[in-house]
Amino acid sequence: MSPGQIQVTCIGGATVDRKYRAGKPVQLRTSNPVTSERSFGGVARNVAENIARLGVKSSLVSLLGRDEDGNAIRRDLMRLGIGTQHLATSGEHPTAEYVAILGPDGDLALGLADMAIFDSLSPSLLHQVWPETSSSWVFADCNLPSPTLHDLLDLARRDARMLAIDAVSTLKVMRLPRDLNGVGLLFLNLDEAQAFLGHPSTSPRETATALLECGAARVVLTLGAGGLIAMDRTAFTSVASMPAKVVDATGAGDALIGGTLAALFRGQSLAEAVRTGTVAAALTVECPHSVRPDLSPALLASALARCAGQKAEGEFS
Ligand SMILES: Nc1ncnc2c1ncn2[C@@H]1O[C@H](COP(=O)(O)OP(=O)(O)OP(=O)(O)O)[C@@H](O)[C@H]1O
Numbered sequence: 001m002s003p004g005q006i007q008v009t010c011i012g013g014a015t016v017d018r019k020y021r022a023g024k025p026v027q028l029r030t031s032n033p034v035t036s037e038r039s040f041g042g043v044a045r046n047v048a049e050n051i052a053r054l055g056v057k058s059s060l061v062s063l064l065g066r067d068e069d070g071n072a073i074r075r076d077l078m079r080l081g082i083g084t085q086h087l088a089t090s091g092e093h094p095t096a097e098y099v100a101i102l103g104p105d106g107d108l109a110l111g112l113a114d115m116a117i118f119d120s121l122s123p124s125l126l127h128q129v130w131p132e133t134s135s136s137w138v139f140a141d142c143n144l145p146s147p148t149l150h151d152l153l154d155l156a157r158r159d160a161r162m163l164a165i166d167a168v169s170t171l172k173v174m175r176l177p178r179d180l181n182g183v184g185l186l187f188l189n190l191d192e193a194q195a196f197l198g199h200p201s202t203s204p205r206e207t208a209t210a211l212l213e214c215g216a217a218r219v220v221l222t223l224g225a226g227g228l229i230a231m232d233r234t235a236f237t238s239v240a241s242m243p244a245k246v247v248d249a250t251g252a253g254d255a256l257i258g259g260t261l262a263a264l265f266r267g268q269s270l271a272e273a274v275r276t277g278t279v280a281a282a283l284t285v286e287c288p289h290s291v292r293p294d295l296s297p298a299l300l301a302s303a304l305a306r307c308a309g310q311k312a313e314g315e316f317s
């Protein structure tokens with residue numbers, strides 16, 4: 001895929017995720033028999049995959065170790081048709097890894113995150129890549145170090161580029177500059193928003209308004225199974241989540257972002273696009289994977305049609 005064809009460039013985390021399931025309650029300081037599975041994660045990687053599965057060409061800018069995990073991530077991205085020309089490798093750190101050890105009930109007994117490699121997603125790497133992505137939208141996650149995020153907002157503002165950001169966590173959202181000018185679209189949940197703003201008690205609508213006042217052009221504030229609100233300086237939309245039988249909620253936020261960006265890219269309004277994103281998120285929580293492997297424009301269209309039918313019957317608003 002030539003760089004000119006890329007429609008959305010995703011910058012940030014790519015990880016190998018390993019889940020170990022114990023048949024009996026996990027005991028520390030001894031050996032626990034488990035079954036294990038490996039998958040690929042990282043917010044930017046997941047968003048790039050969701051976007052690609054929805055038929056919009058994406059590429060990933062991230063850092064992988066010189067190891068088998070890094071090779072496996074790269075091979076999988078190529079299989080998915082995601083651009084890998086700006087994937088860098090580090091000789092210093094292994095590929096980022098998240099390990100979840102689950103008890104027999106599926107609850108997390110212990111989580112381990114080795115993400116040190118992301119500290120090397122430096123401003124100089126960004127400045128190197130930026131000119132080559134000039135015709136695409138940019139999505140970035142807050143796995144990027146703070147100086148890189150600061151430069152990213154400056155570049156987006158300078159070049160009037162569409163930049164979408166995901167907060168990732170209450171800790172990582174603090175890496176964003178206080179002045180959010182340059183952010184075209186900010187995705188975050190209520191905890192992340194309140195951590196950034198430093199005032200916990202306001203309503204979701206007041207919280208989103210405060211983020212617009214910080215300079216973000218549009219805000220999508222997610223509320224888990226409670227849905228989301230989307231706001232720009234002139235419009236406010238509240239969308240209920242689509243009823244779903246939850247199998248594994250991992251990846252809901254990333255599917256919401258991928259679905260919303262793909263829909264915006266195709267010309268939908270923010271209010272329409274977040275509905276599309278909401279349906280992509282519901283389809284994802286209904287499957288055991290963090291990105292739904294059969295996600296496609298056709299699957300999304302049929303779920304959207306089903307949901308419009310339910311809405312007509314007053315079950316979904
Ligand atoms: N149980 C659920 N049923 C249906 N939809 C859900 C459910 N949980 C989340 N969603 C959808 O996913 C969107 C994002 O979820 P959430 O607010 O939990 O994001 P997040 O906290 O960023 O999660 P993540 O850990 O995946 O990043 C919600 O706005 C909603 O549309």
Ligand SMILES: [Mg+2]
Pocket residue numbers: 166168189253254
């Ligand atoms: Mg999230």
